[in-house]
Amino acid sequence: MSKPCIICVAITGSVPRKSDNPAVPITLSEQVESTHAAYEAGASICHAHVRNDDETPSSDPEKFARLKEGLKAHCPGMILQFSTGGRSGAGKERGGMLSLRPDMASLSVGSNNFPTRVYENPPDLVDWLASEMLTYQIKPEIEAFDLSHIHQAAKMQADGRLAAPAYVQFVMGVKNAMPADRDVFDYYVRTMARLLPDSEWCAAGIGRHQIEVNEWSVAAGGHART
Amino acid sequence: MSKPCIICVAITGSVPRKSDNPAVPITLSEQVESTHAAYEAGASICHAHVRNDDETPSSDPEKFARLKEGLKAHCPGMILQFSTGGRSGAGKERGGMLSLRPDMASLSVGSNNFPTRVYENPPDLVDWLASEMLTYQIKPEIEAFDLSHIHQAAKMQADGRLAAPAYVQFVMGVKNAMPADRDVFDYYVRTMARLLPDSEWCAAGIGRHQIEVNEWSVAAGGHART
Ligand SMILES: [Zn+2]
Ligand SMILES: [Zn+2]
Ligand SMILES: [Zn+2]
Numbered sequence A, B: 001m002s003k004p005c006i007i008c009v010a011i012t013g014s015v016p017r018k019s020d021n022p023a024v025p026i027t028l029s030e031q032v033e034s035t036h037a038a039y040e041a042g043a044s045i046c047h048a049h050v051r052n053d054d055e056t057p058s059s060d061p062e063k064f065a066r067l068k069e070g071l072k073a074h075c076p077g078m079i080l081q082f083s084t085g086g087r088s089g090a091g092k093e094r095g096g097m098l099s100l101r102p103d104m105a106s107l108s109v110g111s112n113n114f115p116t117r118v119y120e121n122p123p124d125l126v127d128w129l130a131s132e133m134l135t136y137q138i139k140p141e142i143e144a145f146d147l148s149h150i151h152q153a154a155k156m157q158a159d160g161r162l163a164a165p166a167y168v169q170f171v172m173g174v175k176n177a178m179p180a181d182r183d184v185f186d187y188y189v190r191t192m193a194r195l196l197p198d199s200e201w202c203a204a205g206i207g208r209h210q211i212e213v214n215e216w217s218v219a220a221g222g223h224a225r226t
Protein backbone atom coordinates (compact mmCIF):
# COMPACT_ATOMS: atom_id res chain seq x y z
CA MET A 1 0.00 0.00 0.00
CA SER A 2 1.53 3.30 -1.00
CA LYS A 3 1.17 6.14 1.46
CA PRO A 4 -0.98 9.09 0.46
CA CYS A 5 0.90 11.95 -1.11
CA ILE A 6 0.39 15.30 0.54
CA ILE A 7 0.24 18.17 -1.93
CA CYS A 8 1.22 21.49 -0.44
CA VAL A 9 0.20 24.59 -2.34
CA ALA A 10 2.09 27.85 -1.89
CA ILE A 11 -0.45 30.24 -3.26
CA THR A 12 1.44 33.50 -3.15
CA GLY A 13 5.00 33.45 -1.81
CA SER A 14 6.61 36.72 -0.88
CA VAL A 15 8.35 37.79 -4.07
CA PRO A 16 6.28 37.78 -7.28
CA ARG A 17 4.15 40.83 -8.04
CA LYS A 18 1.19 41.33 -10.35
CA SER A 19 3.62 42.92 -12.79
CA ASP A 20 5.54 39.60 -12.93
CA ASN A 21 2.45 37.46 -13.24
CA PRO A 22 -1.05 38.95 -13.29
CA ALA A 23 -2.37 35.64 -11.90
CA VAL A 24 -0.55 35.99 -8.56
CA PRO A 25 -3.22 36.26 -5.87
CA ILE A 26 -2.49 39.29 -3.69
CA THR A 27 -5.65 40.37 -1.91
CA LEU A 28 -7.20 38.15 0.71
CA SER A 29 -10.16 37.35 -1.50
CA GLU A 30 -7.87 36.45 -4.40
CA GLN A 31 -5.86 34.23 -2.05
CA VAL A 32 -8.94 32.46 -0.72
CA GLU A 33 -10.24 32.01 -4.27
CA SER A 34 -6.96 30.60 -5.52
CA THR A 35 -6.52 28.28 -2.56
CA HIS A 36 -10.05 27.02 -3.00
CA ALA A 37 -9.27 26.00 -6.57
CA ALA A 38 -6.17 24.11 -5.39
CA TYR A 39 -8.21 22.53 -2.59
CA GLU A 40 -10.78 21.29 -5.08
CA ALA A 41 -7.91 19.90 -7.15
CA GLY A 42 -6.63 17.89 -4.18
CA ALA A 43 -4.10 20.07 -2.37
CA SER A 44 -4.09 19.37 1.36
CA ILE A 45 -1.74 22.01 2.78
CA CYS A 46 -1.85 25.73 2.08
CA HIS A 47 1.45 27.54 2.70
CA ALA A 48 0.50 31.18 3.11
CA HIS A 49 2.14 34.57 3.02
CA VAL A 50 0.15 37.79 3.25
CA ARG A 51 0.72 41.05 1.43
CA ASN A 52 0.22 44.73 1.99
CA ASP A 53 -2.01 46.69 -0.39
CA ASP A 54 1.10 47.74 -2.36
CA GLU A 55 1.92 44.01 -2.85
CA THR A 56 4.97 44.11 -0.49
CA PRO A 57 5.16 41.15 1.93
CA SER A 58 3.58 41.69 5.34
CA SER A 59 3.69 39.98 8.71
CA ASP A 60 0.57 41.74 10.02
CA PRO A 61 -1.26 39.28 12.33
CA GLU A 62 -4.57 40.95 11.44
CA LYS A 63 -4.15 39.97 7.78
CA PHE A 64 -3.22 36.42 8.75
CA ALA A 65 -6.33 36.26 10.96
CA ARG A 66 -8.59 37.25 8.09
CA LEU A 67 -6.88 34.80 5.73
CA LYS A 68 -7.33 32.00 8.27
CA GLU A 69 -11.01 32.86 8.65
CA GLY A 70 -11.56 32.86 4.89
CA LEU A 71 -9.73 29.61 4.31
CA LYS A 72 -11.37 27.75 7.19
CA ALA A 73 -14.76 28.71 5.72
CA HIS A 74 -13.96 27.89 2.07
CA CYS A 75 -11.54 24.97 2.38
CA PRO A 76 -12.71 22.92 5.38
CA GLY A 77 -10.12 20.38 6.51
CA MET A 78 -7.31 21.98 4.57
CA ILE A 79 -4.11 22.31 6.61
CA LEU A 80 -3.13 25.94 6.97
CA GLN A 81 0.57 26.77 7.18
CA PHE A 82 1.71 30.33 7.91
CA SER A 83 5.09 31.49 6.66
CA THR A 84 7.51 32.84 9.24
CA GLY A 85 10.02 33.50 6.45
CA GLY A 86 12.35 36.42 6.65
CA ARG A 87 11.10 38.42 3.70
CA SER A 88 7.92 39.44 5.49
CA GLY A 89 9.39 41.01 8.60
CA ALA A 90 12.38 41.16 10.92
CA GLY A 91 13.00 39.45 14.24
CA LYS A 92 10.00 38.47 16.35
CA GLU A 93 7.62 40.18 13.90
CA ARG A 94 8.07 37.02 11.87
CA GLY A 95 6.20 35.01 14.51
CA GLY A 96 3.66 37.59 15.61
CA MET A 97 0.81 35.63 14.02
CA LEU A 98 1.60 32.29 15.66
CA SER A 99 -0.82 32.96 18.52
CA LEU A 100 -3.55 32.53 15.87
CA ARG A 101 -2.73 28.82 16.09
CA PRO A 102 -2.46 27.86 12.42
CA ASP A 103 -2.10 24.09 11.92
CA MET A 104 1.48 24.54 10.74
CA ALA A 105 4.10 27.22 10.27
CA SER A 106 7.33 27.27 8.33
CA LEU A 107 10.51 27.33 10.43
CA SER A 108 14.04 27.94 9.23
CA VAL A 109 16.59 26.54 11.66
CA GLY A 110 19.75 27.89 10.06
CA SER A 111 21.00 30.72 7.88
CA ASN A 112 22.12 30.71 4.25
CA ASN A 113 22.61 32.96 1.29
CA PHE A 114 19.78 34.01 -1.00
CA PRO A 115 20.27 35.48 -4.51
CA THR A 116 21.24 38.95 -3.28
CA ARG A 117 21.42 38.79 0.51
CA VAL A 118 21.84 36.69 3.61
CA TYR A 119 18.73 34.88 4.80
CA GLU A 120 19.21 35.56 8.50
CA ASN A 121 17.84 33.17 11.06
CA PRO A 122 19.88 33.86 14.19
CA PRO A 123 19.92 31.06 16.79
CA ASP A 124 17.91 32.98 19.41
CA LEU A 125 15.16 33.81 16.89
CA VAL A 126 15.01 30.18 15.74
CA ASP A 127 14.65 29.04 19.34
CA TRP A 128 11.96 31.62 20.06
CA LEU A 129 9.91 30.70 16.96
CA ALA A 130 10.23 27.01 17.86
CA SER A 131 9.08 27.68 21.43
CA GLU A 132 6.06 29.65 20.18
CA MET A 133 5.17 26.68 17.99
CA LEU A 134 5.37 24.37 21.03
CA THR A 135 3.22 26.79 23.04
CA TYR A 136 0.49 27.03 20.42
CA GLN A 137 0.81 23.40 19.29
CA ILE A 138 1.69 24.37 15.74
CA LYS A 139 3.48 21.79 13.63
CA PRO A 140 6.60 23.31 12.08
CA GLU A 141 7.62 22.67 8.50
CA ILE A 142 11.40 22.82 8.78
CA GLU A 143 12.83 24.60 5.74
CA ALA A 144 16.10 22.84 4.87
CA PHE A 145 18.03 25.19 2.60
CA ASP A 146 21.20 23.24 3.32
CA LEU A 147 22.31 19.92 4.80
CA SER A 148 23.18 21.21 8.27
CA HIS A 149 19.58 22.37 8.68
CA ILE A 150 18.46 18.72 8.76
CA HIS A 151 21.07 18.00 11.43
CA GLN A 152 19.94 21.04 13.40
CA ALA A 153 16.29 19.91 13.24
CA ALA A 154 17.29 16.46 14.54
CA LYS A 155 19.22 18.07 17.39
CA MET A 156 16.33 20.37 18.28
CA GLN A 157 13.95 17.42 18.28
CA ALA A 158 16.32 15.37 20.48
CA ASP A 159 16.59 18.12 23.09
CA GLY A 160 12.87 18.96 23.10
CA ARG A 161 12.91 22.27 21.24
CA LEU A 162 10.79 20.66 18.52
CA ALA A 163 7.98 18.14 18.96
CA ALA A 164 8.34 14.81 17.15
CA PRO A 165 7.76 13.75 14.44
CA ALA A 166 9.43 16.34 12.25
CA TYR A 167 8.16 17.52 8.89
CA VAL A 168 11.02 18.78 6.75
CA GLN A 169 10.98 20.51 3.40
CA PHE A 170 14.09 20.41 1.22
CA VAL A 171 14.38 23.70 -0.64
CA MET A 172 16.47 23.41 -3.79
CA GLY A 173 17.33 25.70 -6.66
CA VAL A 174 17.66 29.01 -4.81
CA LYS A 175 20.62 30.90 -6.26
CA ASN A 176 23.59 31.00 -3.83
CA ALA A 177 21.97 28.33 -1.63
CA MET A 178 21.57 24.61 -2.47
CA PRO A 179 21.09 23.89 -6.19
CA ALA A 180 18.52 21.37 -7.48
CA ASP A 181 21.00 18.50 -7.50
CA ARG A 182 19.80 14.90 -7.73
CA ASP A 183 22.72 13.46 -5.75
CA VAL A 184 22.10 15.91 -2.89
CA PHE A 185 18.39 15.12 -2.97
CA ASP A 186 19.15 11.40 -2.55
CA TYR A 187 21.57 12.18 0.28
CA TYR A 188 18.93 14.36 1.98
CA VAL A 189 16.51 11.41 1.85
CA ARG A 190 19.13 9.07 3.35
CA THR A 191 19.96 11.64 6.01
CA MET A 192 16.29 11.93 7.00
CA ALA A 193 16.08 8.13 7.33
CA ARG A 194 19.21 8.11 9.48
CA LEU A 195 18.58 11.10 11.76
CA LEU A 196 14.80 11.47 11.80
CA PRO A 197 13.44 8.05 10.88
CA ASP A 198 9.82 8.71 11.92
CA SER A 199 9.51 12.00 10.14
CA GLU A 200 7.94 13.09 6.87
CA TRP A 201 9.55 15.26 4.25
CA CYS A 202 8.70 17.12 1.10
CA ALA A 203 10.79 18.95 -1.46
CA ALA A 204 10.39 22.28 -3.19
CA GLY A 205 12.25 23.18 -6.36
CA ILE A 206 12.35 26.91 -6.92
CA GLY A 207 11.39 28.47 -10.25
CA ARG A 208 12.30 26.32 -13.24
CA HIS A 209 13.23 23.39 -10.96
CA GLN A 210 9.74 23.02 -9.53
CA ILE A 211 8.44 20.17 -11.66
CA GLU A 212 11.70 18.22 -11.64
CA VAL A 213 12.09 18.32 -7.85
CA ASN A 214 8.43 17.41 -7.36
CA GLU A 215 8.94 14.35 -9.55
CA TRP A 216 11.98 13.26 -7.54
CA SER A 217 10.06 13.81 -4.33
CA VAL A 218 6.92 11.89 -5.21
CA ALA A 219 8.93 9.00 -6.67
CA ALA A 220 11.07 8.78 -3.51
CA GLY A 221 8.12 8.72 -1.12
CA GLY A 222 8.02 12.39 -0.17
CA HIS A 223 5.35 15.01 -0.51
CA ALA A 224 5.17 17.70 -3.13
CA ARG A 225 5.14 21.46 -2.92
CA THR A 226 3.71 23.38 -5.85
CA MET B 1 53.41 6.65 -3.48
CA SER B 2 51.24 8.48 -1.01
CA LYS B 3 50.86 12.19 -1.50
CA PRO B 4 52.45 14.49 1.06
CA CYS B 5 50.12 15.62 3.81
CA ILE B 6 49.90 19.36 4.26
CA ILE B 7 49.66 20.40 7.88
CA CYS B 8 47.99 23.74 8.35
CA VAL B 9 48.51 25.46 11.68
CA ALA B 10 46.02 28.02 12.93
CA ILE B 11 48.14 29.74 15.52
CA THR B 12 45.66 32.13 17.06
CA GLY B 13 42.14 32.12 15.73
CA SER B 14 39.85 35.01 16.59
CA VAL B 15 38.14 33.87 19.76
CA PRO B 16 40.37 32.54 22.56
CA ARG B 17 41.95 35.03 24.96
CA LYS B 18 44.88 34.77 27.32
CA SER B 19 42.34 34.31 30.10
CA ASP B 20 41.07 31.15 28.34
CA ASN B 21 44.52 29.78 27.60
CA PRO B 22 47.70 31.64 28.63
CA ALA B 23 49.52 29.91 25.78
CA VAL B 24 47.47 31.64 23.06
CA PRO B 25 49.90 33.81 21.07
CA ILE B 26 48.51 37.33 20.86
CA THR B 27 51.28 39.77 20.10
CA LEU B 28 53.08 39.64 16.78
CA SER B 29 56.27 38.35 18.37
CA GLU B 30 54.33 35.63 20.20
CA GLN B 31 52.65 34.69 16.91
CA VAL B 32 55.92 34.52 15.01
CA GLU B 33 57.50 32.49 17.83
CA SER B 34 54.61 30.04 17.96
CA THR B 35 54.43 29.65 14.19
CA HIS B 36 58.14 29.04 14.06
CA ALA B 37 57.78 26.14 16.49
CA ALA B 38 55.03 24.63 14.30
CA TYR B 39 57.18 25.20 11.20
CA GLU B 40 60.07 23.34 12.78
CA ALA B 41 57.64 20.54 13.64
CA GLY B 42 56.58 20.25 9.99
CA ALA B 43 53.57 22.53 9.48
CA SER B 44 53.48 23.94 5.98
CA ILE B 45 50.60 26.45 6.07
CA CYS B 46 50.06 29.15 8.67
CA HIS B 47 46.44 30.34 8.95
CA ALA B 48 46.68 33.75 10.60
CA HIS B 49 44.44 36.19 12.39
CA VAL B 50 45.78 39.33 14.03
CA ARG B 51 44.72 40.95 17.29
CA ASN B 52 44.49 44.36 18.83
CA ASP B 53 46.44 45.11 22.00
CA ASP B 54 43.32 44.33 24.07
CA GLU B 55 43.23 40.85 22.42
CA THR B 56 40.10 41.61 20.31
CA PRO B 57 40.32 40.44 16.67
CA SER B 58 41.56 43.01 14.20
CA SER B 59 41.59 43.41 10.44
CA ASP B 60 44.25 46.13 10.45
CA PRO B 61 46.37 45.69 7.28
CA GLU B 62 49.36 47.22 9.10
CA LYS B 63 49.33 44.36 11.64
CA PHE B 64 49.02 41.79 8.87
CA ALA B 65 51.97 43.42 7.06
CA ARG B 66 54.17 43.12 10.15
CA LEU B 67 53.10 39.52 10.72
CA LYS B 68 53.92 38.66 7.12
CA GLU B 69 57.33 40.27 7.43
CA GLY B 70 58.10 38.36 10.65
CA LEU B 71 56.93 35.03 9.28
CA LYS B 72 58.71 35.34 5.94
CA ALA B 73 61.94 35.98 7.88
CA HIS B 74 61.52 33.22 10.47
CA CYS B 75 59.69 30.50 8.52
CA PRO B 76 61.04 30.65 4.95
CA GLY B 77 58.92 28.67 2.49
CA MET B 78 55.97 28.42 4.85
CA ILE B 79 52.66 29.20 3.14
CA LEU B 80 50.99 32.19 4.73
CA GLN B 81 47.20 32.27 4.80
CA PHE B 82 45.37 35.39 6.04
CA SER B 83 41.92 35.03 7.53
CA THR B 84 39.12 37.05 5.95
CA GLY B 85 36.68 35.65 8.51
CA GLY B 86 33.85 37.73 9.81
CA ARG B 87 34.89 38.05 13.42
CA SER B 88 37.71 40.42 12.62
CA GLY B 89 35.81 43.09 10.77
CA ALA B 90 32.71 43.90 8.75
CA GLY B 91 32.22 44.17 5.00
CA LYS B 92 35.22 45.06 2.87
CA GLU B 93 37.38 45.59 5.97
CA ARG B 94 37.66 41.82 5.96
CA GLY B 95 39.71 41.94 2.76
CA GLY B 96 41.66 45.14 3.35
CA MET B 97 44.92 43.20 3.80
CA LEU B 98 44.66 41.20 0.57
CA SER B 99 46.77 43.74 -1.32
CA LEU B 100 49.66 42.46 0.83
CA ARG B 101 49.56 39.37 -1.40
CA PRO B 102 49.68 36.56 1.15
CA ASP B 103 50.06 33.13 -0.49
CA MET B 104 46.52 32.18 0.56
CA ALA B 105 43.47 33.66 2.24
CA SER B 106 40.41 32.04 3.74
CA LEU B 107 37.16 32.62 1.83
CA SER B 108 33.64 31.82 2.96
CA VAL B 109 31.28 31.50 0.01
CA GLY B 110 28.01 31.15 1.91
CA SER B 111 26.38 32.07 5.20
CA ASN B 112 25.48 29.89 8.17
CA ASN B 113 24.74 30.05 11.86
CA PHE B 114 27.44 30.22 14.51
CA PRO B 115 26.88 29.45 18.21
CA THR B 116 25.20 32.77 19.01
CA ARG B 117 24.85 34.65 15.73
CA VAL B 118 24.67 34.52 11.95
CA TYR B 119 28.00 34.25 10.14
CA GLU B 120 27.17 36.71 7.39
CA ASN B 121 28.85 36.39 4.00
CA PRO B 122 26.52 38.25 1.65
CA PRO B 123 26.88 37.35 -2.05
CA ASP B 124 28.33 40.70 -3.09
CA LEU B 125 31.01 40.56 -0.38
CA VAL B 126 31.91 36.98 -1.37
CA ASP B 127 32.28 38.05 -4.99
CA TRP B 128 34.40 41.07 -4.04
CA LEU B 129 36.75 39.03 -1.83
CA ALA B 130 37.07 36.43 -4.59
CA SER B 131 37.88 39.11 -7.16
CA GLU B 132 40.54 40.62 -4.89
CA MET B 133 42.10 37.17 -4.60
CA LEU B 134 42.16 36.87 -8.40
CA THR B 135 43.72 40.35 -8.69
CA TYR B 136 46.48 39.63 -6.18
CA GLN B 137 46.93 35.98 -7.22
CA ILE B 138 46.07 34.70 -3.75
CA LYS B 139 44.91 31.10 -3.46
CA PRO B 140 41.66 30.94 -1.51
CA GLU B 141 40.99 28.29 1.10
CA ILE B 142 37.22 27.87 0.73
CA GLU B 143 35.66 27.42 4.16
CA ALA B 144 32.83 24.90 3.76
CA PHE B 145 30.62 25.24 6.82
CA ASP B 146 27.83 23.43 4.99
CA LEU B 147 27.30 21.29 1.91
CA SER B 148 26.02 24.06 -0.37
CA HIS B 149 29.29 25.91 0.11
CA ILE B 150 31.08 23.18 -1.86
CA HIS B 151 28.51 23.53 -4.65
CA GLN B 152 28.96 27.30 -4.59
CA ALA B 153 32.74 26.95 -4.85
CA ALA B 154 32.33 24.65 -7.86
CA LYS B 155 29.98 27.14 -9.50
CA MET B 156 32.33 30.05 -8.84
CA GLN B 157 35.23 28.08 -10.32
CA ALA B 158 33.17 27.13 -13.38
CA ASP B 159 32.23 30.74 -14.12
CA GLY B 160 35.71 32.12 -13.47
CA ARG B 161 35.16 33.85 -10.14
CA LEU B 162 37.70 31.46 -8.59
CA ALA B 163 40.89 30.14 -10.17
CA ALA B 164 41.27 26.36 -10.46
CA PRO B 165 42.19 24.15 -8.73
CA ALA B 166 40.18 24.79 -5.56
CA TYR B 167 41.41 24.18 -2.04
CA VAL B 168 38.47 23.53 0.28
CA GLN B 169 38.38 23.16 4.03
CA PHE B 170 35.46 21.31 5.63
CA VAL B 171 34.66 22.96 8.95
CA MET B 172 32.84 20.63 11.32
CA GLY B 173 31.73 20.79 14.93
CA VAL B 174 30.67 24.45 15.13
CA LYS B 175 27.49 24.67 17.21
CA ASN B 176 24.44 25.51 15.05
CA ALA B 177 26.40 24.79 11.85
CA MET B 178 27.55 21.37 10.58
CA PRO B 179 28.35 18.85 13.34
CA ALA B 180 31.42 16.59 13.19
CA ASP B 181 29.51 13.75 11.53
CA ARG B 182 31.39 10.91 9.86
CA ASP B 183 28.70 10.25 7.26
CA VAL B 184 28.70 13.90 6.21
CA PHE B 185 32.49 13.91 6.06
CA ASP B 186 32.41 10.94 3.65
CA TYR B 187 29.73 12.66 1.57
CA TYR B 188 31.81 15.85 1.45
CA VAL B 189 34.74 13.81 0.11
CA ARG B 190 32.53 12.21 -2.56
CA THR B 191 31.09 15.61 -3.45
CA MET B 192 34.58 17.06 -3.92
CA ALA B 193 35.48 14.16 -6.22
CA ARG B 194 32.30 14.71 -8.23
CA LEU B 195 32.22 18.52 -8.49
CA LEU B 196 35.86 19.54 -8.11
CA PRO B 197 37.88 16.49 -9.12
CA ASP B 198 41.25 18.26 -9.42
CA SER B 199 41.06 20.07 -6.13
CA GLU B 200 42.57 19.49 -2.71
CA TRP B 201 40.73 19.57 0.57
CA CYS B 202 41.37 19.55 4.28
CA ALA B 203 39.12 19.29 7.29
CA ALA B 204 38.98 21.16 10.56
CA GLY B 205 37.16 19.85 13.61
CA ILE B 206 36.41 22.59 16.08
CA GLY B 207 37.24 22.25 19.78
CA ARG B 208 36.90 18.71 21.08
CA HIS B 209 36.41 17.36 17.54
CA GLN B 210 39.83 18.47 16.32
CA ILE B 211 41.75 15.21 16.66
CA GLU B 212 38.92 13.03 15.38
CA VAL B 213 38.31 15.09 12.23
CA ASN B 214 42.05 15.29 11.54
CA GLU B 215 42.25 11.51 11.71
CA TRP B 216 39.36 11.13 9.27
CA SER B 217 40.97 13.67 6.97
CA VAL B 218 44.45 12.21 6.85
CA ALA B 219 43.09 8.66 6.42
CA ALA B 220 40.88 9.80 3.52
CA GLY B 221 43.65 11.59 1.66
CA GLY B 222 43.01 15.12 2.82
CA HIS B 223 45.16 17.60 4.68
CA ALA B 224 44.97 18.43 8.36
CA ARG B 225 44.31 21.66 10.21
CA THR B 226 45.49 21.95 13.78
ZN1 LIG C 1 6.88 30.71 1.70
ZN1 LIG D 1 5.48 21.32 1.86
ZN1 LIG E 1 40.59 31.41 11.21
Ligand SMILES: [Zn+2]
Pocket: B008, B045, B141, B169, B202, B203, B223, B224, B225
Ligand atom coordinates in the same frame (compact mmCIF):
# COMPACT_ATOMS: atom_id res chain seq x y z
ZN1 LIG F 1 43.66 24.02 6.13
